[in-house]
Amino acid sequence: MTAPPTETPFPETEEPDDQRTAIAALGHELRTLVDATVTTAAPTEILHRMADEVRGLTGQLTGRRRRRAEIPAVDEFPGGVRMYSPVTGLGSPLAPPLRVAPDGDGVVGHCTLGIAHEGPPGYVHGGMSAMLLDELMGWACYAAKSPAMTVSLGMRYRRPVPVETPLRVHARVTGTEDRKAFVTGSISTEETPSVPLVTADAVFVSPGPGRARALFPST
Numbered sequence: 001m002t003a004p005p006t007e008t009p010f011p012e013t014e015e016p017d018d019q020r021t022a023i024a025a026l027g028h029e030l031r032t033l034v035d036a037t038v039t040t041a042a043p044t045e046i047l048h049r050m051a052d053e054v055r056g057l058t059g060q061l062t063g064r065r066r067r068r069a070e071i072p073a074v075d076e077f078p079g080g081v082r083m084y085s086p087v088t089g090l091g092s093p094l095a096p097p098l099r100v101a102p103d104g105d106g107v108v109g110h111c112t113l114g115i116a117h118e119g120p121p122g123y124v125h126g127g128m129s130a131m132l133l134d135e136l137m138g139w140a141c142y143a144a145k146s147p148a149m150t151v152s153l154g155m156r157y158r159r160p161v162p163v164e165t166p167l168r169v170h171a172r173v174t175g176t177e178d179r180k181a182f183v184t185g186s187i188s189t190e191e192t193p194s195v196p197l198v199t200a201d202a203v204f205v206s207p208g209p210g211r212a213r214a215l216f217p218s219t
């Protein structure tokens with residue numbers, strides 16, 4: 001029987017930027033693989049062979065184990081680079097990835113979703129839209145200098161969001177009350193930014209210092 005992999009963190013001597021470049025390159029290739037996987041018409045025999053080959057490749061990545069809540073050396077939390085974020089992480093095969101920037105009194109995000117993110121044929125899964133908006137509304141809180149967690153999220157799906165189409169996601173804090181922030185967000189196409197396809201309203205709460213230390217002991 002094969003022994004379970006031992007914990008081998010990244011060597012401390014490696015430069016975070018070099019690691020990030022490599023992590024992003026692998027993330028890019030894996031996203032391409034995910035897209036090819038959900039769109040392929042390859043015959044069964046090829047699919048079986050690919051499964052074997054991918055299993056072999058996965059075996060090479062078991063050297064690094066992250067303990068729960070451990071923040072990787074390549075990440076900055078809260079509010080910075082998170083290589084493995086499922087929304088913005090350049091290293092995540094699950095992330096579109098969403099690119100985030102300040103925009104007036106809020107933040108804007110850009111991404112294109114693929115067939116892997118499809119719900120109704122040709123259109124984005126509603127859960128993906130919620131994920132994009134939740135993330136961006138979190139960034140809006142951070143940009144407003146109150147890093148916070150979602151406590152409620154309301155979605156209004158007005159028109160279907162097309163896949164394989166450049167999207168624009170916008171979010172801003174509309175008001176605050178003690179540790180609470182009230183946030184709105186929307187998704188539109190880059191081509192027609194004035195027509196919101198999905199809108200959202202959320203309440204975010206900044207954990208108090210004691211709570212934050214208990215939730216994120218690595219910070």
Ligand SMILES: CCCCCCCC/C=C\CCCCCCCC(=O)SCCNC(=O)CCNC(=O)[C@H](O)C(C)(C)COP(=O)(O)OP(=O)(O)OC[C@H]1O[C@@H](n2cnc3c(N)ncnc32)[C@H](O)[C@@H]1OP(=O)(O)O
Pocket residue numbers: 078079080134135136137138139142147148149150151152178179180203205206207208211212216
């Ligand atoms: C150092 C801080 C770091 C923060 C982290 C953010 C980093 C940002 C950086 C970069 C942006 C990245 C973007 C990421 C975005 C992703 C977002 C997510 O996916 S978050 C995961 C899903 N959300 C949860 O798992 C929360 C679970 N909830 C909790 O753990 C607690 O509720 C918590 C810690 C958020 C607050 O707990 P309490 O004990 O400190 O505070 P209490 O007393 O419960 O509530 C405070 C006030 O909020 C109200 N409140 C609570 N829930 C509410 C709700 N559903 N609607 C309205 N108000 C609510 C309460 O009534 C209270 O208000 P009254 O003081 O009474 O006026």
